[in-house]
Amino acid sequence: MSLKTSKTSKPDVSDHKDFPAPTHDEIAQRAHDHYLERGGSDGADVDDWLEAERELLEQRTSELDTADWDEDPSAAPQK
Secondary structure, eight states: OOOEEETTEEEEOTTOTTOOOOOHHHHHHHHHHHHHHTTSOSSOHHHHHHHHHHHHHHHHHHHHHHHHHHHOGGGSOOO
């Protein structure tokens, strides 16, 4: 299955059925890790959640990018 790509951007995963979106539990665990890393101080729960979600999405799209480029090396960004 091929993804839409350009030489300057990441693949468009919006219509990719196999895109492994992070689950609620995965985001919650990562957000809790951020909470603990901050020493367990309250008041940044939304920031922790959003950061966790961003990290997981970035990780998943990076994995997807790599897999897609392995299939079509011409889709990889040019350095």
